[in-house]
Amino acid sequence: MVTEINLASPDFKANPYPTFTELRTTDPVRQTKLTNERRGWLVSRYEDADLVLRDPRFAKDIQHALTPEELKGYYPSQQVTPEERERMIDFSHNMLAYDQPDHTRLRNLVNLTFTPRLIERWRPRIQQIADDLLDKIQDRGEADLIAAYAFPIPMQVIMEMLGIKSEDRDKFHVWSNMIIEASGNPEEFHRHRADMMDFHDYLVQIINEKRADPADDLLSQLISVETAGDKMSEAELISMVSLLLIAGHETTVNLIGNGTLALLTHPDQKALLEADPGLMKGAIEEFLRFHGPLMTATQRWAREDLVLDGTQIKRGDYVMVLLASANHDPGVFGEAETLDIRRHDNRHLAFGKGIHYCLGAPLARLEGQIAIGTLLRRLPALQLSVAAEDLVWRPGALIMGLRTLPVTF
Template identity: 40%
Template structure:
C-alpha cells in the first residue's frame, strides 16, 4: 500500500524566479513532482512539476475551473475583498470555466479557428511580416521584441477580431498591465475597467454594424439558435485578444532569444529551413510563452503522485517545468530542434487546449522563416549583457530583445 503524504517543505517564488524559473524547478523537483509554493501575494498554492503528472492534471475533472470560486478561495486565504464584479465578469470566459458552460462557449467560437480559416490568413500574415522587416531594415540595431515580435501578432489578432488600428496601442498597454508585474493591483484594476469599457463599446458597434471579422461573426446567433450574451461576448473578446497576442509574442521572442544564444542551432536552422516547424515545437518546449497554467482548485481531496492535496486548495501546472522534465525529455536543458518534442504542454492539454494553437504555430513558422532569410547575420546586441524578463507567474516573456541585424 502506498503512503499518501503532504510535503512539509514550502518553496517560494521571488524575483530570482522570474529571471530563471528553470533553476528553481530543477531544485524543487529534487523533492518531488508536486510542491507547495508560496506566491508573491503570500498565499500558498500547489504546483505540479512533472510532465506525466502535469499532463494528467490538465485533463483531470477533479481539478475544477470556476473563476468565481477561485476568487472566493483567494480572497479567503488573503483575507482581502473579492474581485470587483465587473472584473470578475471580464475573466469569466471559457478558459476559466468547466463544462457544460465551457463546451457551449468553445463550440460557438471554434469554427473561427478551423484549419481552413487559419490557412486563409497566411497571405496577410506574410504581408505583415514583410512590412515589419522592411521597416527594421532601415536600422543596424533594433529591439526585436518591440519592432517585430509584438506588432506581428497584435496586428493579426486585432485584424481577425476587427479592432481598429488606431485603438491597438491602448489595448496593448492594458494587456501588459493585466498579465505583467505581480503585485500591482491598482494598475490591473484600472486596466480591467478600461478594457471592459472599450470591449463593451466594440461589441455594441459590431452588433449595430457587423463587418467581415471574427467578432462580428460571434455576435450573430449560432446555427442551433444559441448566442453569446453581451457579457459573454466581452469576456470572449478579452480572452481571444490576450491569448492570441501574448502567447505568440513570447513564442517568437523567446524562440529568437534561445536561438541567438545557441549559434550552432542557428546555423543548422539556416542551412535547413525546412526544419523550422520542428524548431518552433522545440522553442515551445524549451522556453514556452506560458509559465504556470491558469489556476484550478480542489473541491474534494485529491492524490497526485502519492501527494495528498486537501479540498479547497489552489493548484497550478508548471508548464515550463513539465516541458523540461528529464523523465520525459532527455537532456531537457539543451536546445535541440531534432529531438522528439511530442507531448509538450506549451499549449495545455485536454478540453482547455489552446484553441488558437494552429494560428500561433503558423505565425511563428512565417516569422522565423522570413526573419532568418532576411537577416542572415542576425545576432544579439553587445548591449544585451543582461536580459530582463516579465515578473509574471503566468507569462514567460522578455521585456526587451536588442539585436544587431548586420
Template identity: 45%
Template sequence: MSQQPVVLPYADPAFVANPFAFYRRLREDGPVRRATIAGGLDAWLVMPYEECLAALSDPRLSSDVCQASDPGLRRQLPVAERESMVSNMLRADPPDHTRLRRLVSRAFTARRVAELRPHVQEIADRLLDAVVPTGRAELIGDFALPVPVTVISELLGVPTSDRQDFQRWVDDLILRGPEPPDPAVLDRGWRRMRSYLTGLLAAKRARPGEDLLSALITARDEEHRLIEDELISMAFLLLAAGYITTVNLIGGGIAALLAHPDQLRMLREDPALLPDAIEELLRYDGTLNPGIARFAREDVSIAGVDIPRGATVLVASAIADRDPAQFPDPDRLDITRGDSAHLAFGHGIHYCLGAQLARMEGQVAIGTALRRLPDLALGVSPEELRWRPGGLRGPERLPVTFTPDPSA
C-alpha cells in the first residue's frame, strides 16, 4: 500500500458537503492510510469498524497530545499557556483521566438527564414560539444552537448572556479548515477564554451555587483533587463540548431528514421511532468527521500496517460507521435500523460523558421541531447549504420554511 498521504480535500465544497463517496473509495483502497487532514496535519486513518473499535480501547494509543511527534500539531494549540488548555479528561490517560472524569460524571447520569428533560422541552418550545407565527426560520441560530447552549450554561452556572462571546472564542480555538490556523487567532481566543473563565470562577468562589462549576471549585479548593490549570481546562472542555457537537446533531439531523422525505414522514407518523432515529442519524452522518485523534505511544501495527511511535492516529468513526461489514446497506438512512453500535460517541474509557445528554437534547429538539413546524422544508436548494469544514461536521446555517401558526 502506498505511503504517500492522501489529502482530504477540505477546500472542495462538494467534499465538505458530502465526504462519504470519497471515504468509501478510500476505505476500499485499504484499511489504514496516511492522510493530510484538517489544518494540514499528517495522520494515519484507521477505517474498518472492527479496527476502529479495537483502536479506541488500545492502551498503546494515547489521548495525550504530548505523546505526538508532529510539531505541526503542537503549533495548532495556543502558545500562551499551551499546557493549561489540554489539562482535561479529553486529553488525559489513566490515572489522571479516571480522577478527572469521576469529578463530573454524576452530572451526566441517566437519572440526572431524565430530570433535565422537562426543562429542555420548555427551552425548545420557547425558542420555537418565536418563529412558528412567521413560517420561516434559520434553524441553527434560532434553535439548534441555543438549545444546547442554554442547557450547558445552566448546568455549569454560566450566564446565557455570555453565549455569543464564548461561542466566538470556542470557534477560534476548535474549528479547522484546510489550512493551519492562524497562531495569533488561537492565542487571542485562548487569552480571552481563559480571562473569562478566570473571572467566572472567581465570581463563583465568592458566591457559590448549586451548579457544576461551583462543585468543581470545591474539589479544587477544599478537596485538592484539581490543580488550577485543570479546573480552567475542565471548565473550557465542559462548556465547549457541552454544545458544539449537539448543535451539529440537531441541525445535521434535521437536514438529513429533509433530504430523505420518506424517513421524515415515517418519523412524523410514529414519534416512538425517535430514539432509534437519533442513533441512525448519528451513525449516518455523525458530528465528528472523520473521527477521533489518538497518538501512538510506541510503534504499533494495525490491520497489518506499521505506524511509528508518536504518529497521530485518526480513528475514523465516520468512515467506520458506514462499513458494510458492520452495517448492511450503510449509505442508506434507515431510522428503523435499531441500535447499531455506532462509534459517533467513541468507545472505551473515553466514551463521551455527555452522550445521554446529547441524545436527550436531540430527541427533544428534533421531535419538537417536527411536531410544531408542519410542512417543514429547506428554504434554499440543497446545493446552497454550507457545511462546517474540518473535524466537526454540521450545517453552518439551515434556512427552512413551514406552515405558520399565527395563533401561536
C-alpha cells in the first residue's frame, strides 16, 4: 500500500506515475484525510474518473451535499474580517462551483465566444504574439521558456479577449500563481488573503471602468448581460472574470511547458514532429494525456451514499479525480507510459468530461499548436540546459506545471 500522498509537493510531481500505478492496482478509490479532518477519496482509474466527472450524484457545490448545520463545521475556523469573508465568497460564484441549472445559465453567457469557429479567428494574432516573443530571445541562444514564452502567450490572448490592458499582465501573474499554488492548502490560501483582497478590488475597478466605457470585448459583453437583467449577479460577474483570467491561461502555460519538455526528453518524437508538422494536432492530444496541465479535477462532493468500484462513499465525502493517473491507465491506453504523438483514439481526460468539460479547450489547443510548432520551427537545436531531474515543479494539488524551463538553442 502506498503511504500518505502529498499531491501538492513539487518533489512528488517530478514523477508521480509509479505511485499512480500502485494506486490503480491496489487501491483505486483511496481514502485520504482532508485538512479539516473530514474524509476524502482519491480516484485513480480511468473508468471511475470518467463516471465521477459525468455523474450528477457528485456535486460541484458543497451546499448540495451537506446540510446547513453540517456546513458550519466543515471548514477550519480562520481569523478573517467580515469584509474579507464577503470578498472571498465573491470568488466562489463561478461555473466550476455550480451545478445545474446555474452552471448552464452562466456557461451559456460565454459559450459562443469559445466555439472552435470563433477561436480560429484568433490564429493570426496568436501567431503574431508567438513570433514577437521569439524575436526578443532568438539571438540570445538561451532562455527560460516559461517566463519568456509559455506564460505570456495565453495571458496576452485572454487579456485581449476580455479587453484588459496588457500592462497589468505581471499583476495577474502574481495573483494567479498565488491562487493556483495554494490549491489544496487552506493555510497557504489564508496566508495570502491580503493579496486576494487586492485581486478582488482590482477586478471591481476594471469592471467599473468597463461599465463607464464599454468596448467590443468579452468583459463589456458580460457587463451588458449583467445590467440587462437578472442573469448574472455582481458576485457572479467578479467570479466569472477571475475564472476566465486564471483558467484562460494556466492550462495553456502548462500545456506548452510540459509538451515542450516531453519533446526535449523524447528526441525521437521531437524529430518525428519536426519532420512532419502535420502531426501537431495529434501531438497536442498526446501531450495533454502524457503529462497534462492538471493533476486533479476540481472539487466534487457525494450527494448521497453510493458505491464506487466496490468502495462505500458517504454523502458529503470529498471526491478527488486524479486526471494524471486516469490518463495513464493501461486498461484504456496501450503502452500508457510511452509518449507517442501518433497515438490514435486518444480519449484523455485532461479537459474533464460531462457538463464541466473545459470551456477553453479549443483555445488551449490552438495556442498549444501554434506555440510549440513555432518553437520547433524557429529555434533549431532546442535542448534543455539543465538535467530533467533538476527541473522544479510548481506546488499546489491542482496543476502540473514547471516553475522554469531553461533551454539553449
